[in-house]
Amino acid sequence: VEETSGFMKTTSPAPRAARPRRADARRNVELLVAAADAEFTERGAGASLEDIARRAGVGIGTLYRHFPTRDDLIARVLDESTAAIVERGRALLTEPGPGAQLARWIAELVEHVTAYRGLTAAVAAAYVDDNGTRLSASCDAFTAVGAALLARAQAAGEIRADADVKEVILTAHSAAWIAERTRDPTAVDRLLRILFDGLRATAAAPARAPRRPRSRRR
Amino acid sequence: VEETSGFMKTTSPAPRAARPRRADARRNVELLVAAADAEFTERGAGASLEDIARRAGVGIGTLYRHFPTRDDLIARVLDESTAAIVERGRALLTEPGPGAQLARWIAELVEHVTAYRGLTAAVAAAYVDDNGTRLSASCDAFTAVGAALLARAQAAGEIRADADVKEVILTAHSAAWIAERTRDPTAVDRLLRILFDGLRATAAAPARAPRRPRSRRR
DNA sequence: ACCTGAACACCGTTCAAGT
């Protein structure tokens, strides 16, 4: 929604807070993750960071020390789920039916990103501009696995050659966002079906798409 | 975000600041619209309202008096374009090739909503929750025209019967958003083509899974 | 009837002081 996001963001001096050494700090991280999970569940991915810190029983500064950005916290809470999806994608890579496996994986990815209200928007944002955050790193991992699945399906002639991984993933996220906001749980399946029907490689050639020059403004 | 009086949208009791009577007020509205157009163009649809007021040479309070929300201002700036698209849709309704006309109109709608950076997100948001704003009213108008075009295409058997107008329009907006954020101008056409291929009604349309391990390709 | 802008409110973020 914002235009001012991560633009002036200088590259962090160090990979920030990778496993604190001191026991109390490690404990605080755990408390923060638990609190964030609870708060995200109740109020969505846009929950107040102050509330999360309070719920964890630590100062707001402590939260910022361990998680410099909201996206870092989000990614951390989703860590296990993220790893599982990546793993799952690799597994599907060896199963028969390249196109079907890609579709299946995307559907599971969408489910993953539906854990909290507002999560699809946050992840999609992290997808389009790599803000050097832990969440962007997760997106990169997804992109890599998705690319492999897509390439295989394309090689098998099941998916159109001009399909782009990120675009496909982002479109799937859009479907989830639409379903979330329109409060219609059946929308995801319907939209994903449309997406994959559209992605299917057709023997028929170039569509008679309305090719009109994109004028500037208005 | 809060109470929406968009319930039972009868003839609005007082459509908020509909054409001020006093000449200086009318002049201010014009100045604000011009300033907003310029500011939106330069900084995107999320431009500072304070900057817009300053640019128009009026106090921030005056802006709020005439445009209670940012969406009202956005919609007002787009008024002419909005009317043109609606008009266009009605015209396409009488031209041959129901499916193609729908696709053409959606493409033009997407172009309309691409006037400013960040506009797709604002419009999509107004689409999913009717906030009683002038922008939501525009969305309603688009939905009405789109519904007519879609219904005609469905009746002609060119578009799948389970397609929903709002979902189609929102998906098209998503495509525009993706293209905007990934900075790939070719993405819109590619994604819209996928969308419309997916929307195409298929002769064989059993609701079963597309599982067919048999020999594909002729 | 309309305009003004200081004041208010609500976040998110930093940093000096403390353990």
Next chain:
DNA sequence: ACCTGAACACCGTTCAAGT
């Protein structure tokens, strides 16, 4: 090495006073 929370900064919004 890490924690704390007041202070700061940045918007968006309101409203008492003014014309």
